[in-house]
Amino acid sequence: MRRLFVTIFLWFWLTLIAVALIIVLLFARAGLGYRSLVRLSLHDLLLFSVAGGIFCYFISRYLTKPLNKLSEAAANIAEGRLDTRVDPSLRNRRDEIADLARNFDRMAERIEALVTGQRRLLGDVSHELRSPLSRLIVALSLVKQGPAEEAAENLDRIALEARRLDTLIGQLLALTRIDSGVDRGSPASFDLTNLVQEVANDGDFEARARNRSVLIKQAGACTVSGFEELLRSAVENVVRNAIRYTVEGTAVEISLQIGDSRALLRVRDYGPGVSKSMLSEIFLPFRRIANDNSGAGLGLAIAxxxxNVHRGTIRAMNAPEGGLVVTIDLPLA
Ligand SMILES: Nc1ncnc2c1ncn2[C@@H]1O[C@H](COP(=O)(O)OP(=O)(O)OP(=O)(O)O)[C@@H](O)[C@H]1O
Ligand SMILES: [Mg+2]
Structure with a gap:
């Protein structure tokens, strides 16, 4: 028998007997003689002890059984069975134990999602690192063994693959830094309108070299509280994608609308858009539309x-007339 069960049982039982004794004593003082008191108390005490014992047994079981179930579920999770959830009967109770069970399940769900996400990311990363690395190894062996006149071309290939690896690792570091919260500093107020303006100016400079442009259609004034550089990288990633996909001669359009409690940033391009099934997928690491390997595939995951660190949401949708619209919805400070 478990210690908590025995402790609860004994406490209840002894308390009941003590209460019974006090009642009997008070009863005796009120007029009954000593003899009848002994007879009465012994008789009643016996009955009371048995009935009290049964009552206390059930109370102790009622209190300790859910704890045993929770303890079993915790042990399963500790052993790596992350899909374990507590018995549904616990969640259906209407007491603090039900709250504990629900919170336990939420914790288990979160841990399972985090671990599964990390495992998948690790698999994806290994896969993504492998391709440039094997191309680099092939180019290296060609430099060594191939004709001298092709050496320069192969060296260029090596440089290209090394740059790709560097970008990929840089993006991965950015992603894990956001998740872990390191190097983030303390949140501060900053001018979102100014941030958007700066990203648009830089984007426009880049886009003009490719006969495209970036245009701010609307920009309300607003200040938000958070991490400026983090949010800048999110907006930059979205605008860069839009510049890459918008067709030649068109402009990427940016608008910043300010409501009572939220700021809504909208980036629209005139490119091919994304198929419906991929609209939410593109925010997962390394999810790219078919045959598109021009980027590392991490920009939107970082964004x-x-x-999310700013308690905002980001979504992608296709504009009715074609092109992708990415919206970032942020709560204001
Ligand atoms: N504006 C857009 N129009 C069409 N497809 C897009 C657009 N933005 C993103 N995508 C698709 O979503 C994928 C994921 O985008 P994401 O920014 O995460 O990665 P990436 O741009 O390929 O690489 P990175 O940003 O890491 O350099 C892209 O590869 C592309 O297939
Ligand atoms: Mg990108």
Whole structure:
């Protein structure tokens, strides 16, 4: 038998007997003689002890059984069975134990999602690192063994793959830094309108070299509280994608609308858009539309995490006339 069960049982039982004794004593003082008191108390005490014992047994079981179930579920999770959830009967109670069970399940769900996400990311990362690395190894062996006149071309390939690896690792570091919260500093108020203006100016400079442009259609004034550089990287990623996909001669349009409690940033391009099934997928690491390997595939995953840190949301949808619209919805300070 468990210690908590025995302790609860004994406490209840002894308390009941003590209360019974006090009642009997008071009863005796009120007029009954000593003899009848002994007879009465012994008789009653016996009955009372048995009935009290049964009552206390059930109370102790009622209190300790859910704890045993919770303890079992915790042990399962500790052993790596992350899909374990507590018995549904616990969640249906209407007491603090039900709150504990629900919170336990929420914790288990979160841990399972985090661990599964990390495992998948690790698998994806290994896969993504492998391709440039094997191309680099092939180019290296060609430099060594191939004709001398092709050496320069192969060296260029090596440089390109090394740059790709560097970008990929840099993006991965950015992603894990956001998740872990290191190097973030303390939140501060900053001018969101100014941030958007700066990103748009830089984007426009980049876009003009490719016969495209970036245009701010509307920009309300607003200040938000958070991490400026983090949010800048989110907006930059979205604007850069839009510049990459918008067709030649068109402009990426940016608008910043300010409501009572939220700021809504909208970035719209005139490119091919994204198929419906991929609209939410593109925010997962390394999810790219088919045959598109021009980027590392982490920009939107970084953007989503950066926006989530600010308790905001990011979404993508296709404009009715074509092109992708990415919206970032942020609560104001
Ligand atoms: N504006 C857009 N129009 C069409 N497709 C897009 C657009 N933005 C993103 N995508 C698709 O979503 C994928 C994921 O975008 P994301 O920014 O995460 O990665 P990336 O741009 O490929 O690489 P990175 O940003 O890490 O350099 C892209 O590869 C592309 O297939
Ligand atoms: Mg990108």
């Amino acid at each position: 989503e995490r950066a926006v």
